[in-house]
Amino acid sequence: MVPVTGTLVLAGTPIGDIGDAPPRLATELENADIVAAEDTRRLRGLTRALGIHTSGRVVSYFEGNESARTPELVEALAGGARVLLVTDAGMPSVSDPGYRLVAAAVERDIRVTAVPGPSAVLTALALSGLPVDRFCFEGFLPRKAGERLGRLREVAEERRTLVYFEAPHRLDDTLAAMAEVFGEERRAAVCRELTKTYEEVKRGPLGELAAWAAEGVRGEITVVVEGAPEPVPGELDAEELVRRVLVREEAGERRKEAIAAVAAEAGVPKREVFDAVVAAKNAAAPGSGKGKGLI
Numbered sequence: 001m002v003p004v005t006g007t008l009v010l011a012g013t014p015i016g017d018i019g020d021a022p023p024r025l026a027t028e029l030e031n032a033d034i035v036a037a038e039d040t041r042r043l044r045g046l047t048r049a050l051g052i053h054t055s056g057r058v059v060s061y062f063e064g065n066e067s068a069r070t071p072e073l074v075e076a077l078a079g080g081a082r083v084l085l086v087t088d089a090g091m092p093s094v095s096d097p098g099y100r101l102v103a104a105a106v107e108r109d110i111r112v113t114a115v116p117g118p119s120a121v122l123t124a125l126a127l128s129g130l131p132v133d134r135f136c137f138e139g140f141l142p143r144k145a146g147e148r149l150g151r152l153r154e155v156a157e158e159r160r161t162l163v164y165f166e167a168p169h170r171l172d173d174t175l176a177a178m179a180e181v182f183g184e185e186r187r188a189a190v191c192r193e194l195t196k197t198y199e200e201v202k203r204g205p206l207g208e209l210a211a212w213a214a215e216g217v218r219g220e221i222t223v224v225v226e227g228a229p230e231p232v233p234g235e236l237d238a239e240e241l242v243r244r245v246l247v248r249e250e251a252g253e254r255r256k257e258a259i260a261a262v263a264a265e266a267g268v269p270k271r272e273v274f275d276a277v278v279a280a281k282n283a284a285a286p287g288s289g290k291g292k293g294l295i
Contacts, residue, residue, distance in 0.1 A: 006077035008085065008105045010098060012117015015089040015220070016195030018049045024115045026050045032084035034076055036061035036069070038097055042088050061085065061097055070100045077110045089220075090120055095139045095165055120194055121163050124222035127201050128161075128189035131227065135161040141174055148174065152181040154251040157244060157265060162225040168217050175210035178225060181247075182206060187226040193219040236266045238276035245277055 009028055014020045029035060029047060033056045037043035040060050047054060061069050077083055085092045085101060091114070092098030105112050121137050138155065141148045141164060155162060166174050171190070178188070184207030192200045198219065202209060206225070236244075241262055248258035259277060263270040 006079065006081045006083065006110055008073075008077055008083050008101065008110060008112045009115060010092045010102070010112070011084055011086050011115040012091045012119065013046060013086050013089055014195070015118045015120050015123070016193065016199070018046075020118045020195060021046075021050060022115055022117045025117065026052050028084050028115055029054050029086075031082070032056045033081040034059060034073065034083045036073060036083060036085045036101075038062045038087040038092075043086065046086075056082075056084075061101070063097055066097050066100050070104050073101055074104045074108060074110070077105055078108055090118060091116075094119070094121065094137075118195065120165070120191075120220070120222045123194050124189070124191035124201075124224050125161065125163055127191060127194075128224035129203055130161050130187060130189060130224055132161065134159070134227075135163060137163045140165050140167075141177075143170070145173070145177070148177050149181060150250060152177055153247045156181050156247045157228045159227045159230065161227050164223040164225070166221045166223055168219060168221055171217050171221055171223075172210060172213040174223070175206060175213050178223075179206040179210050182225065182228070184210075186228075189224045190217070191222040191224065192217065194222065196220075236268070238279065241266060241268075241273050241276045242280045245273065 009032065011025050011028055012022060013025065029050070030052050032054070035043065035054050035056055035058045037058060037060060039062065040058055043058065059069065061073070073083055085098055087096040087098065090096065093102055102112055125132050125135055136155075136158065138151075141151055164174070175188075175190075178186070185205045188204070188206050188209055190202045190209055190213070192198075192202070196219075202212060204212075244262045244265070245255065245258045248261060249255055253261070255277070259273045260270055263273045266273070
């Protein structure tokens, strides 16, 4: 078998300040056989700012042509080419094009390496003032309101700090949805235009941030949200126990498993959660005069 000599290089690019470009980025751009760029115009601006020129072939690689372009790039890699992948900002494949190419290269035993660079996820997390020892990145939420609420309910009881990307024109709706699902008092930080001239980090409870965003916000947005608090055994009332079961059911869990999980979280017997669910179901039955609740 002929050994594979090509290498796929994922290169992080500045998320704002061009001075944050890693030194190796310029070297890789100058020497790559192929540079695959999310936006070739943005790439030209980047090379001008760095004072360099690419010597290899430049091709576009974005969401619209990612599936079609991947086989071509994999064949080039298999033939020995050094392929550099860059996106408009940050690290390729992190909510940006790149995952398909990495997966295809790994499948063919092609070497994949990276030029570490700026990250909006880590920068926002560090600036948020929220716990950073454990976190999870959730990317962009769905555009449709119902799907967005469903996705948030899936992580409503997540203890780790949550990090999201969001478009500025959807920020107010997203923060309002977060306040609805996580609670208006849950702490969060909206990080805007990170490393750029008008960088801003707005911190506060989700309810206050949602009201602030309703006035309109511009720029690249990263939202960091505090994880759910650790429950004190016996502290949660019946209504809250039922709410947590509902959240898990709406996320796809069976009721039996949801009850067991909530009981474990709350540090109470499963029977206590079961009884609360049954009581809520009876209260919501036709003729009870109550809302739908659990049915």
